[in-house]
Amino acid sequence: xxxxxxxxxxxxxxxxxxxxxxxxxxxxxxxxxxxxVAGDRDFGLLVMYFITGATAFSAFAxxxxxxxxxxxxxxxxxxxxxxxxxxxxxxxxxxxxxxVGRNNGYVTQAQLLSGRFPSRFLSLLVxxxxxxxxxxxxxxxxxxxxxxxxxxxxxxxxxxxxxxLAYGIVILYVLTSGVxxxxxxxxxxxxxxxxxxxxxxxxxPWKLYGGIEPMFTRILAExxxxxxxxxxxxxxEPWSWGAYSTAILVSAIGFTMWPHLFMKAFTAxxxxxxxxxxxxxxxxxxxxxxxxxxxxxxxxxxxxxxAPDFILPFMILRTELPVLVVGLFCAGALAASMSTGxxxxxxxxxxxxxxxxxxxxxxxxxxxRRILMRTLVLGMGAIAYVFAxxxxxxxxxxxxxxxGIVAQLAPPVVAALYWRRATTAGAVWGLLAGTAxxxxxxxxGHLRPADLHEGILGLLVHIxxxxxxxxxxxxxxxxHTQAFVDPQEEWVPGKTRHE
Amino acid sequence: MYDSQPQSRTSPAHGSPxxxxxxxxxxxxxxxxxxxxxxxxxxxVTWPGALLINRVHPLILGLPFNMVWILLWVxxxxxxxxxxxxxxxx
Numbered sequence: 377x378x379x380x381x382x383x384x385x386x387x388x389x390x391x392x393x394x395x396x397x398x399x400x401x402x403x404x405x406x407x408x409x410x411x412x413v414a415g416d417r418d419f420g421l422l423v424m425y426f427i428t429g430a431t432a433f434s435a436f437a438x439x440x441x442x443x444x445x446x447x448x449x450x451x452x453x454x455x456x457x458x459x460x461x462x463x464x465x466x467x468x469x470x471x472x473x474x475x476v477g478r479n480n481g482y483v484t485q486a487q488l489l490s491g492r493f494p495s496r497f498l499s500l501l502v503x504x505x506x507x508x509x510x511x512x513x514x515x516x517x518x519x520x521x522x523x524x525x526x527x528x529x530x531x532x533x534x535x536x537x538x539x540x541l542a543y544g545i546v547i548l549y550v551l552t553s554g555v556x557x558x559x560x561x562x563x564x565x566x567x568x569x570x571x572x573x574x575x576x577x578x579x580x581p582w583k584l585y586g587g588i589e590p591m592f593t594r595i596l597a598e599x600x601x602x603x604x605x606x607x608x609x610x611x612x613e614p615w616s617w618g619a620y621s622t623a624i625l626v627s628a629i630g631f632t633m634w635p636h637l638f639m640k641a642f643t644a645x646x647x648x649x650x651x652x653x654x655x656x657x658x659x660x661x662x663x664x665x666x667x668x669x670x671x672x673x674x675x676x677x678x679x680x681x682x683a684p685d686f687i688l689p690f691m692i693l694r695t696e697l698p699v700l701v702v703g704l705f706c707a708g709a710l711a712a713s714m715s716t717g718x719x720x721x722x723x724x725x726x727x728x729x730x731x732x733x734x735x736x737x738x739x740x741x742x743x744x745r746r747i748l749m750r751t752l753v754l755g756m757g758a759i760a761y762v763f764a765x766x767x768x769x770x771x772x773x774x775x776x777x778x779x780g781i782v783a784q785l786a787p788p789v790v791a792a793l794y795w796r797r798a799t800t801a802g803a804v805w806g807l808l809a810g811t812a813x814x815x816x817x818x819x820x821g822h823l824r825p826a827d828l829h830e831g832i833l834g835l836l837v838h839i840x841x842x843x844x845x846x847x848x849x850x851x852x853x854x855x856h857t858q859a860f861v862d863p864q865e866e867w868v869p870g871k872t873r874h875e
Numbered sequence: 876m877y878d879s880q881p882q883s884r885t886s887p888a889h890g891s892p893x894x895x896x897x898x899x900x901x902x903x904x905x906x907x908x909x910x911x912x913x914x915x916x917x918x919x920v921t922w923p924g925a926l927l928i929n930r931v932h933p934l935i936l937g938l939p940f941n942m943v944w945i946l947l948w949v950x951x952x953x954x955x956x957x958x959x960x961x962x963x964x965x
Contacts, residue, residue, distance in 0.1 A: 588937030621921035658953030
């Protein structure tokens with residue numbers, strides 16, 4: 377048997393195992409909409425921990441992380457900086473959102489927002505922004521899976537087939553089992569990614585340089601610009617502090633606002649589980665250390681791949697690693713891609729139905745909603761697949777913009793949970809003004825002051841508009857805001873605060 | 876079985892959720908400390924704070940000093956949240 381055939385075999389075994397876990401998971405959940413979207417709110421600590429970690433670390437971290445360290449050096453440290461910066465506020469925000477969600481039966485972010493700020497337009501606006509931000513993100517995950525499979529099988533399984541294979545499996549278990557499949561497969565894939573990353577991150581510097589310290593000493597001697605903050609930009613020129621700093625800030629603000637991560641608050645069994653998974657999150661960040669080591673190990677590698685994102689598969693195929701390690705690496709990269717892709721597909725379908733369709737068709741039955749969700753998972757997957765086959769650069773650019781869009785969800789969410797005086801008009805106008813500003817500066821990049829990220833510029837317009845319009849419009853009823861700003865626990869099944 | 880419940884969107888969790896622990900006590904002082912840590916963290920890893928530590932030496936465990944600096948803030952974030960959690964939810 378050829379080497380690539382062994383790799384394909386290991387990969388096939390891994391995919392089969394993931395599929396089995398995904399399908400078995402569904403047997404535990406009820407067949408309700410809440411079961412499909414929020415997993416009957418029944419995830420324990422271990423599962424929650426790996427879901428948060430595995431969902432946050434996408435193909436971008438597993439392939440893009442080494443790629444950035446390899447081509448842009450210290451610029452990659454921004455990825456290390458923003459995760460915990462973003463999750464600290466979530467320790468306070470998450471449990472409160474979860475409590476409001478349990479009291480009112482919310483399963484999505486837009487329901488929380490339009491619950492506090494009653495407006496179907498707001499709900500629809502959030503859906504549109506979410507889908508805009510999700511599409512390039514899903515597309516990149518699919519391409520990542522396809523690229524890894526193509527590279528490691530030496531082209532015997534082309535990108536189109538590889539991506540279709542990996543995401544065929546994802547769609548199969550998301551359709552069958554909903555969020556429980558996403559949870560259990562991510563718990564498995566998260567643990568798997570951690571082990572593979574650490575093994576390769578320690579092995580490659582040792583194999584190529586004789587250790588981590590000798591590696592950095594040599595890079596410092598030959599390419600010192602790579603080890604100085606803020607690193608290099610995509611063109612290999614020194615990056616600006618304005619862009620580096622605001623990349624950290626916009627990512628930190630946008631991080632927990634990604635609807636697929638935000639919805640995790642509604643799947644937690646209780647506040648304690650949610651809080652603990654946040655406290656443990658920094659341990660997941662340690663995973664970026666080996667990821668960067670892999671990238672830095674490639675810096676003085678004699679040959680270079682045609683694109684930086686390929687550095688990891690490129691080195692692995694040239695360091696005569698045992699075939700088992702190559703197969704497991706490939707599976708790890710697939711895990712990174714699939715564990716984010718499944719959550720994104722699932723969330724985009726749930727959100728479109730719950731927030732884009734249900735408010736306008738409240739008479740839609742539970743069963744009809746589930747059928748619609750499944751159709752949408754397929755539809756969104758198909759659209760992303762078409763984009764994934766298109767080999768253009770603009771998707772990476774779109775992904776960066778999508779963080780600017782997602783960060784715009786932060787002011788209304790914070791206002792909904794903490795500011796009694798916020799009004800519906802304030803939330804809607806703030807969101808419109810912030811998004812318009814971000815899109816304007818994205819399209820006119822040369823006008824950005826100090827090279828700041830357009831998402832941050834959007835927030836600088838968004839927040840004053842939210843505050844001013846809120847103060848100029850009539851305040852909301854105290855009893856209404858009470859349920860969001862100071863929610864009390866209610867454990868009476870079938871009875872809710874607003875009925 | 877739940878498919879026949881058109882109201883399920885506005886009803887709380889199915890099944891019996893774990894009972895919440897008794898009302899926790901908020902510690903405003905610790906929450907302020909966590910907020911301060913967050914601001915200090917943001918300043919320490921971006922401009923201008925990061926200018927002060929932008930060095931490769933000394934290598935710690937073989938890693939560049941500026942990378943270790945960020946790592947320490949990341950781990951410190953976990954410690955701060957752990958302390959808040961211990962006090963507010965004993």
